[in-house]
Amino acid sequence: MLEAILFYGFAAMALAGAFGVLLSRNIVRTAVWLLATLGAAAGLYFLLGAMFVGAIQLIVYAGGTLVLIIFGVMLTSKNPHMRFAPRRAEVAVAAVVCLALVGLLVWVLLHSTWYVGPIVQTRAQWAQTGVNEHPWAHDLQAVTQFLDANHVAIVDAKGVPCGPVTLAGLARAAWYELTVMPQGDQGDRRQPLHDADGKPMSGDQLLAELHALPPQDRAIDDAALESAIAALESPDAPARTVQQVAYACGDADLLTDADGDGTRNIGLGFLGVYLLPFEVISVLLLAVLIGAAYLARPRVPASGGTGGGR
Amino acid sequence: MKLLALNVPLPPAADMAAFAPELIVTATAVAVLLLPFFLTRSRRDRLTAAVTALGAAAAAVAAGAFFVRGGSHPAFSGLLVADRLSSFLRVLIFGFLALIAVMWLITASRRRNDATVIDAPEFFTLLIAATVGMGMMVSSVNLLMVVVGIELASLPSYAMAGFQKQQRLGAEAAMKYVVFGAVTAAVMLYGVSLLYGVYGTLSVDRIAASVASAGTIPPVAVIGMLGLLAGVGFKISAVPFHFWCPDVFEGASVEVATFLSVASKAAGLALLLRLVYAVGGFAGAAPHYAGSIALAVGILATLTATLGNLAALAQDNLKRMLAYSSIAHAGYVLMAVAILPTDGQGISGSPGAQALVLYLLVYLFMNLGAFSVVALVYNRTGSERIEAFAGLGRRAPLLAIPMALFLVSLVGLPPMAGFAAKFQLFYALFVYQPISLRWLVVVGLVNTLISLFYYMRVVRAMFLQTTDDGPIEVSALAAGWVIAMAVPVTGLLVVWQPLTKLF
Amino acid sequence: MVPAPDYIPLINLPRPIEAVAVIAVYLGFVSVVAMFFIWWERKVSAHMQSRLGPMRVGGWHGWSQSLADGLKLLSKEDLIPDEADRPLFRIAPYLAFVPAFAAFAVLPFSAKFAFVDVSITVVLIFGILALEVLGVILGGWASNSKWSLYGAMREACQIVSYEIPLGLAVLTPVLTVGSLSLVDISIDQGGGIHRWLAFRNPFLFVSFGVFFIASLAANKRAPFDLPESESELVAGFHTEYSGMRFAMFFFAEYAAMFLIGGLAALLYLGGWYDPFGIVLHMEHTPSLVWWAALAGAGIFVVKAFTMVFVQMWLRWTLPRLRIDQVLYMCVKVLLPLACVNLLGVALWAWLFPGGAAQLAVQIVLTVIGAGGAGAFLAILVWAMFFRGRGITVSMLKPWTNLLHRTESK
Amino acid sequence: MNHVLHIGLNHYLVLAAILFAAGLCTMTLKRNAIGILIGVELVLNAANVNLIAFSHYGTGLIDGQVTAIFVIVLAAAEAAVALAIFLNFYNRLATVDVDRGDRLRG
Incomplete structure (x- = not known):
């Protein structure tokens, strides 16, 4: 609900900016309208979890490029309120063309199938995809065992194990808290990672699973894992979450998404x-x-x- | 906290080796920038050009070594590939950079008020940066690298187009160039974003694999590819993205125009070849796609060649005429792009790639020669118009005769290397199997006929028109340079047969 | 290994209500701080010029002068020049004020008083602050006055150039600690003055200077106050502003002063930790955690105020630079210095991952830094103590006489 | 109703499409070269919204975000070069009206 409110707020701001840019005849006001779009886009990036991109958008785009543009406007306009009025016919043609373009584009976009993955499927579903015959499968035995224990697998839309199916992938899945979902569905995938009983997986469970893995199949050594566990044993720590475990393990790959924004991964x-x-x-x-x-x-x-x- | 303990592996040495030409050239750029701190103005300009030429030649040799060794080596986690096609084109592009630097020494450095002479280090840094971008374009197999490469090739080119900042025409040319380039780049990026959404990757190979396994290209991916085509088409000035080309060539200095006419287009065409092969090259998986993609590229080639040739007919400014001619030649090379590999052969051995490489090689020399003559005549007469060439046969036979050879070669008439290039191309089109591309041969022949008129106009002006103007002095160096360019243009025909085996 | 800082919300309320409450608290804090700074700046300037400054309004030392000013500004007519671009003229003060205020949201006051729990607060804070320049530029442009436009142009070129050394300087603590979170950076500095990042190694020591100078320029404070230089541009970008809109610009500037001081404290001067490691000890004692948070916040505010005082002190001491000097300073002094610092810090982390040499360097730098600060405080106390008796002037008399004599010849 | 309140990939895509079209329209309608540049920025933002939305809802990887950062940097570089060129043009012709660049034609 909050996400919807924020999205529509930012979207309205971005569109207002875009149409302001389009319709404004004063070039400085055009630049100010662009600021609205840039800021709203940064807000959307935050909403999508791309914190770092959002911040960069603000620093580089709004604080650098836009200032440069405004600076350019000031240097190249003798008359401060210079106006450039397009001809009527051009406006009409452009409006028609753009509306047609938007219509076509939106129609095509809404009727397209997008790449979806990694998604988490149950073990049974994974078996159906025949992925065990895949040449990569033998490299993934250990991971498979671990995933098997949890009845999860990380595969892309075609049922092919995505990327290197390692703990990084697992952590990613854990962060996005993916769950079983049909192929091609574009809904919100941030639902809890489930364990064998269908209950949300806790940090302790993940930790236990990490412990159970042979050392060569996880990116952290035993000592780091021990200290991570020790760090999480502090008296007033609340119940451990998957993210906390990933954070405390201090592993670069695990940290990526536990940071919540992929900044480290970037x-x-x-x-x-x-x-x-x-x-x-x-x-x-x-x-x-x-x-x-x-x-x-x-x-x-x-x-x-x-x-x-x- | 174990925050700094990140084990990030450096790229392996083999990757760096495959990338050595670019590294050498980038180091040259740094050297060029630092030179002025150690030299007085009078010595600076020529030494700058000489250093650039040497660095570029070294890079070309490094790329050549990779070409001789052969094989396909994906580098930098699959962002680039160093295969025979990319190595050959990098030899071509970096060798061309060396030639441009020499040409600059011979033509531009004589011009006292030329901005590229006054600010030679800046000019050569831009030139080198653009060349690095072009080297990147011919070996990219990732859309991110494609975008970065195109931008790296474009942004310095914009600045170079407007380098003659005292002149109104230069300012105008740069503005048109940058506006057009920015628009197409933006559209390209939107297209790339759609492709990323459809295929979940920016790797060309993985997109190609997805296309092959799906056997179909969804409409939204087609939109994305059209966006991508806008960006690449801008670089090769394919119709309808060609508007900038004549204006920029006319407004920029001759050396910049020469550079853009060959290097920029060669890089763009090689990139397009790679992209088209990736999408349409899986003829076994989806034969009907190969046909429609070849048809689409063929139509693009037809439009580009025909429009370029027809527009060139009306030109009086020789640089502008050569600009339209370069559009037309891009059209011919686009025909080679339409020849998709059929029987699972790689990109490097395919007949289309062979025709493209040979054509670009020949085009490099004849275009460089023609532009050199234009520059030399401009230096003496201050004009780039056809009238300035009137009676050149008598006034400066050492320029006029090679110029005639270049022009004949540009038409593609038999004794010249241009004929070899065109023949090879048309032959490949003629024998192309699963679908018929013979109509493209007809298009090409008709276009050659059209081009005969405007190239011969120049020849006629040089040898049949008379003028009262006195003879033009040609320094031995200049004459030697032009003749040196004429040698491969005439001589390549002799080694035609080995040449087709070269690639 | 330090566990992940657990961000505990201030009060246990539903998230939206909590957000509103926190925003209200922050807004109040910013307003009070800004008003206090305006009064304080007047007092500081007055004392530096051997005056008393505002004494009448309110009771003690004119403490409510800012309140009275605010009331006056509120009741003033909101003038808009005829030729101004009205919508832009109206919106510009908000564009300047809102980012300065919003940046407070990501400024942690102590381990438990950190409202926004993202890991990239350093980047975020500069992202938000980068927007402030737009308000100034637009204000100057929309006024349609020559002086305002000059001020705006100067601001644009000054800020855009100084953001580069500023960013590079900020990267050095980030690189040393290995985190983009202000909380993490601060936590790394607990346990005594030698742990403070400014005293970690020589490069960070210099980097602190670069950061502080660049941040002065980025906030258009003297000696970089060219956008509003009173003597040449009347008042620069806000010449045409009056009433509350004028006050907005001022609020923005003074809020940003606190932000800069707070950032300096968090990034280089030990965050919310005291020089003796007491707060860190308290944080690790479960029963004292909340007291540690409160004491930490207090220490942080004191540090920030000290940095603000330094800014004021500089303003009333140094003459304004010329625009070419400003750019020279940026491109040819701070930028190379910042680059060298960045490289140096990276090399340092590689060469001295710890050990005795590192500790020795820390101690030496601590002594230098603390000695400098101590000397400064001593001078301050000395000046305060003797000011009333005129001894300062009389002690300087021989020197000033000498000066006059040489000049008369 | 669920489609309205439940924000998904399509919402972002439609928004980006409208931004893209508005940018294209701006580029065709503005005579001022800087206006065209601003239109270009709109299109680039549309691309970035797409990239990050796909990165979030589609791949779950960071390559979309990384590409978006590259786009932002490229946009800044492009704007710098473009504005320098416009400034130069303005110094010659005292305008940045693209229609005034009419010497080169044919």
């Missing part, structure tokens, strides 16, 4: 899988810095060269 991604684009972006930013600084630099006489300092 950091690991930037240093791991996405290291290359991350570094390439630095080349891009260097080039942009040089290009933009060169272009925006005031004109220098051709004979004088640039900057005596060099």
Whole structure:
């Protein structure tokens, strides 16, 4: 209910901003309307659990790019209330085209099947998919045993084990608290992870399961696990949750989603899988810095060269 | 707290090796930026170009080594792939960067008021950054890398288009370029987001596997792919994303136009080839898709080639004419993209990729030569219009005769290398099996006929028109450069047969 | 291993009601703090200039001066210039005020008084604060006055540039502790003054300076108060504002002063921990947990107020920089320094994961830092003590005479 | 009613689609180059909303979020270059009206 209220609030703000941008004829007001959209989008990211992206959106987009745009507007408008009025016919054509576009796009989007996974299925359902014949299956024996004990499996929409089905996947599933759901359903999947009896799994159960795993199949060693358990034994600690266990285990993979926002996972991604684009972006930013600084630099006489300092 | 104890493995050395050309070139960019701190202005410009040329040549050699070794090596957790196609094109692109730097030394560095000379380090940093992006484009197998690569190729290009900031035309060209580029990039990103939603991944291979196993492409994925096509089509200036091309070529300096006409398009076309192969290459799984995808690409190629050639007919500015000509050539190469692999052969050995690579190789030299002559004539006469070429045959035969060779080669007439490229392409189209692409051969021949008119206009102006203007001085270096470009354009035909086996 | 901090809500109420209650408490706190700061700034400036400042309103030392000012501003006419862009002119003060206030939501006062339990409060707080600049820019632009526009432009370029060294400086504590949560960063500093991050290693010591200077600039405080420089731009972006809208800008600035002071305390100066490790000990004693929370909050507020005092002190001491000097300071001094610090902290963590050398460095830096602070306090007390008797001036007399003599020649 | 109160993937997708269309419309209608840039930002935000919604409801992985961060950075870089170019154009022609860039045609 609260989620719905927040969503509609942010959505209304974003749409108001978008239509403000579209309809406003004063370029500075256009930029201010864009601020509404950017802020609302950040709110939506928070709502979707992407805290870090939301914060980056506020810092870089609203606090950096938008300021730059407004700065550009101020520098390029002689008359402060400059207006650019499109022609009537153009407006009519654009309105019709855009409405048609929205209609088509929404219709297509609503009638599409999206990728769904990882989803958690019962052991029985997993068996039906024939995944045990999958070449990966023998690598996953230990995990399978563990999952078997809980009657859960993490597979994607096609019944293929998603990614590396390791504790990371389990923790992810635990965090999203996924449960059995039919393929293609796009509802809210944040329901409790169930144990064999169909009751929500507790942190103690997860901890016990972690203990039961052979050491090579979990990303944390025994000592770390012991200290995690010890840390959770503090007198005024409430009943342990799955997230707390994952947090206390201190394992990078486990921590990812126990943080609640994937921030750590993003950091690991930037240093791991996405290291290359991350570094390439630095080349891009260097080039942009040089290009933009060169272009925006005031004109220098051709004979004088640039900057005596060099 | 065990928070800092994260075991993040560094990319393996093999990945770094596959990526060595880009690393070398990036290091060159840093060197170019640092050079001015150690040099006086008078020495700086030429040394900058020389360092760039050397670094780029080294990168090309590194890529060449990888090409010779062969094989396909996925690098950086599957974001890039270093296979024969990407290695060859990186040789081409980085070698081209070296050639551009030399061309700049010969043409632009003579121009006293040229912004690229006054601010050479900035210019070459942008040039190198754009080239790194293009190198990234030809080897991306992940949509995120595709996006990053296209942006890295585009953003410095925008700045380069407007590098002549004292001139109104440069400012105008850059503005059109950046507005158009930003719009297509945004649409592309929306498309990519839809593809991510449908397939749950950004990996091209995994998307391809999903397409193959599903045997069908849902409408929303088609929308996503169209968005992606907008981004890639912008880079190769395929119709209807071509509007920027003539304006930018006319407004930017000749060297920038040369760079964009070859490198940007080569990278975009290779990327498109990869994407189209990924989606349509599973002919065994879904034969009817191969047909419709080839048809779609063929129509795109037809439009691009025909519109480019027809518009070029009306041009008086030679740079603008060559811009439309480059659109037309992109259209020809797009025909090669339509030749999907049929019998499970990889991307590297397929006839389409072979035709594309040969065409781009030949196009590189003839276009570079033609633009060099335009630049040299511009340096002497201050004009890029066709009238400036009147009587060039008498005024500067050392420029006019190679220019004629380049133009004949651009048409694709027999004695020149352009013929080899076109013949190879049309032959591949002619013998393509499961569906008939022979209609594309007809399109290509008709287009070649159209192109004959406007290229020959220049030849006619050079040799048949007379003018009272005196002879144009051509330095030995310039003449040597132009002739050096003419050698492969004429000589490649001799080694045609080995050339087709090259890739 | 430290267990995950358990965030216990202030009061056991349903979440929405609790949220409203907390918002009300925070809003009240921000308002009181801002009003107190306005009065305090006037007193500080007055005392620095050998005046008394507001003395009349209210009883003791004019304590209700800010209240009276507020009433006056409320009753003033809300003027909008004819040529102004009205909607933007109206909305701009809110855009400046709301982020400054909203950022308080993620500012923990002590382990138990942390309302928002996300793990990235550091990023979030800067994300929220980044929005504040828009209010200033729009206010300056919408006024349609040359001076306001100048102020707005200066603000835009100043803030956007200073956010970079600021962000890089903030990364050093984050890197050292390994968390983006202000609570975690603070908890890591418990147990004595040598644990405070500013005294951990030389790079963090310098980083604290970078952070503080950059944060002054980001909050357009003197000597970086170019956007509103009274002497050249009249009052910069808020020249045309009057009444409550004008007050909004002021509230925003003073609230942000507290935020900056609080951030400095949390990131570098031990958070809510005292220099002797008492609070940490109390936190670990179950019966004293709540007392620890209260004492911690008190200590935190004292630290933040001290930093605010330093900001005021600087304002009335240093002359304003020129815009080119401001940018020089950012690009050529703070930015390289911040980069070096970041690298240095990373290297330090790699080279000295602990041990005797680390402890020695901590002690040396503690002595330097605490010595500096002690000297400052001593001077302060000395000045307070002798101020009334005119000894300050007479003691300086020989030097000033010397100065005059050389000048007359 | 359940579809209204129960927020799911489709809600975000529809919102993003409308943002996308509004952005496209803005890009076609504005004469001011900076206005076009603002339209581009709208479309990029639509893409980001999509990416994060898919990341949350679809894959459950962070690749969508990472891509969104890259998009944000690319947008900032693009805006920087674009504004520098617009500024340069303005210095030549004293306007940022894209229709005034009419020297290059044919």
